[in-house]
Amino acid sequence: MDEERTARFEAVYTATFAHLLGYALRRCDCQEDAADVVAETFAIAWRRLDSVPPGDQTRLWLYGVARNVLANQRRGAARRADLSAALAAEVTGFYEQPSEDDAVRRAFRTLPADDRELLSLVAWEGLDHGEIAVLLRCSRNAVRIRLHRARKRLNRALASTGAGEPVLIRRIQ
Amino acid sequence: MTTPEDPVARLARVDDTDLAGAGSTAAARSLLTAIVAEPVVPRRSRTLRLVAAAGLTVALAAGAVLLGGPGGATSYASSAIEVRLEGGYFVARIKDPLAESAEFAKAFRAVGLDADITLVPVSPRLVGVMIEGWGGGRGTVRSSSDVEAPPGVDCAVRPADCTLVLRISEDSTGAVRYKIGRVAEPGEPLQDPDTSSTEPTSTGNASSGGTG
Numbered sequence: 001m002d003e004e005r006t007a008r009f010e011a012v013y014t015a016t017f018a019h020l021l022g023y024a025l026r027r028c029d030c031q032e033d034a035a036d037v038v039a040e041t042f043a044i045a046w047r048r049l050d051s052v053p054p055g056d057q058t059r060l061w062l063y064g065v066a067r068n069v070l071a072n073q074r075r076g077a078a079r080r081a082d083l084s085a086a087l088a089a090e091v092t093g094f095y096e097q098p099s100e101d102d103a104v105r106r107a108f109r110t111l112p113a114d115d116r117e118l119l120s121l122v123a124w125e126g127l128d129h130g131e132i133a134v135l136l137r138c139s140r141n142a143v144r145i146r147l148h149r150a151r152k153r154l155n156r157a158l159a160s161t162g163a164g165e166p167v168l169i170r171r172i173q
Numbered sequence: 174m175t176t177p178e179d180p181v182a183r184l185a186r187v188d189d190t191d192l193a194g195a196g197s198t199a200a201a202r203s204l205l206t207a208i209v210a211e212p213v214v215p216r217r218s219r220t221l222r223l224v225a226a227a228g229l230t231v232a233l234a235a236g237a238v239l240l241g242g243p244g245g246a247t248s249y250a251s252s253a254i255e256v257r258l259e260g261g262y263f264v265a266r267i268k269d270p271l272a273e274s275a276e277f278a279k280a281f282r283a284v285g286l287d288a289d290i291t292l293v294p295v296s297p298r299l300v301g302v303m304i305e306g307w308g309g310g311r312g313t314v315r316s317s318s319d320v321e322a323p324p325g326v327d328c329a330v331r332p333a334d335c336t337l338v339l340r341i342s343e344d345s346t347g348a349v350r351y352k353i354g355r356v357a358e359p360g361e362p363l364q365d366p367d368t369s370s371t372e373p374t375s376t377g378n379a380s381s382g383g384t385g
Binding site: 010 | 187191204329331
């Protein structure tokens with residue numbers, strides 16, 4: 001029983017590790033935080049393994065947990081330093097990026113956190129409306145509406161920072 | 174097709190494809206080994222949820238409560254807490270986790286229980302978990318803590334939307350003191366137990382109180 005459980009978790013871990021690490025790296029300001037999000041999210045998955053859905057839904061479930069872990073981390077959660085220090089050391093390189101797209105970054109950061117996450121799930125994780133609806137536990141229609149509004153606000157922000165020409169939103173609905 | 178978030182995509186410092194194989198590195202395998210070594214505590218256990226999952230053992234217990242106060246009340250409700258007798262247990266649902274401990278003690282006193290609970294801010298995984306417990310006197314206290322989810326809510330994902338629940342058996346006798354994890358407020362320092370030791374804490378010695 002224990003071996004079965006461990007084997008299933010290992011399969012989940014191996015299949016989703018890169019996705020979850022990517023999710024965390026793209027959102028955290030330093031590698032230590034990203035590694036902590038990965039460690040804490042997988043620790044929760046281990047304890048809640050019976051709740052982890054199979055197939056494509058696994059990744060979405062983990063994103064949902066990671067999102068919550070991130071929110072709590074931003075409120076000052078303690079780090080799982082013992083588990084994640086080595087992992088953090090491995091991903092240092094991703095934080096040495098050039099500072100191009102600063103105007104876009106500034107514009108993006110002016111958006112409400114919910115808008116940023118919604119746009120990130122599309123732009124970074126490549127999720128569609130249905131997948132985001134599963135992750136956020138809301139209807140596809142709610143996702144469509146919220147995304148439409150987020151895109152409008154992003155367009156305005158990009159225009160105001162001179163980061164780009166507004167894009168016609170209607171075309172992409 | 175151009176979309177408004179195309180510039181946002183360029184902000185991503187890493188693509189998942191850049192991380193292919195990251196789950197097989199030594200650090201990732203060490204993390205996996207450490208995680209599966211952690212004991213698993215059933216989420217919906219009706220027995221005591223110990224903090225064993227965090228590597229900390231707390232022996233709760235044995236205390237001794239005399240039930241059935243003079244008034245014989247079996248329920249109590251305020252803006253902070255609601256206590257009801259359900260299936261042999263006094264079930265306390267915390268309506269305001271930030272209320273003063275005195276508010277909770279008052280509720281338990283009203284139904285004849287000498288219970289003192291303190292809610293402390295913790296990491297999401299410890300919300301609803303008894304972090305410390307103490308029981309005094311003779312007899313046995315059967316108790317548990319948990320979180321109750323509204324329909325469609327996963328407490329692991331949205332703990333703030335769930336209700337903290339404490340159950341104390343109707344036939345318990347004695348006094349108990351519990352420290353239970355609650356959702357932290359923004360910026361609030363966490364009071365997670367020190368998980369560096371697997372030794373029981375000194376507060377956990379109440380099990381010697383007997384089983385009455």
